[in-house]
Amino acid sequence: MSLPAGEGRAEAAIRALREENDLLRARVSELQHALRPYNRQALEWGLGPSHTGMFATLAARSAASYEALALAGVGPTDGIRSPETVKTQIARLRKRIAPYGYRIEPVWGFGYRLVPPKAATETTDVCVAALRCAGTALRRAAQ
Incomplete structure (x- = not known):
């Protein structure tokens, strides 16, 4: 039995779409694998799926667009969030990651970027300087 020409083209189109899919x-699997270290860290901090996706997107790029963050926050099947909703989620995410030393800065007209915590050596230097100051103050007070 032969198929009409229209059905043959439809079969070919379906086959091409399946291959593309x-x-x-x-x-997508490769990208998820690349984001896995960031996802693990976010999950350890108790971030939910929406904030985990947004954090991983920010961590993997020098800057992330509103659209990328919207997709990372809700997934492709849930629809795209408005920039205002992304801003609200970013504000909440900022509060959740601040205790770990991370900051999120706006990139005007584009989206946001993640600023990682300062290097451990810088933190150590600050702590050593603070201890020296405290020790000097204690010695002066004892005199």
Whole structure:
């Protein structure tokens, strides 16, 4: 039995879409694997799925657009959030990651960027300087 020409083209189109879908699924899997270290850290901090996705997106890029953060925060099947909703989620995420030394800064007209904590050596230098000052103050007080 032969198929009408229209049905043959439809079968070919379906086959091409399935192949493209398979390639896209493989690419998504690769990207998820690349974000895994950031996801693990966010989950250890108790961030929910929305904030975990946004944190991983920020951590993996020098700057993330509103659109990328919207997709990371809700996933492709939930619809895209408005920039105002992204701003609200970023404000909440800022509060959640601040205790770990991270900051989120706006990138005007584009989105946001993640600023990691200062290097451990800088923190150590500050602590040593503070202890020296405290020791000097204690010695002066004892005199």
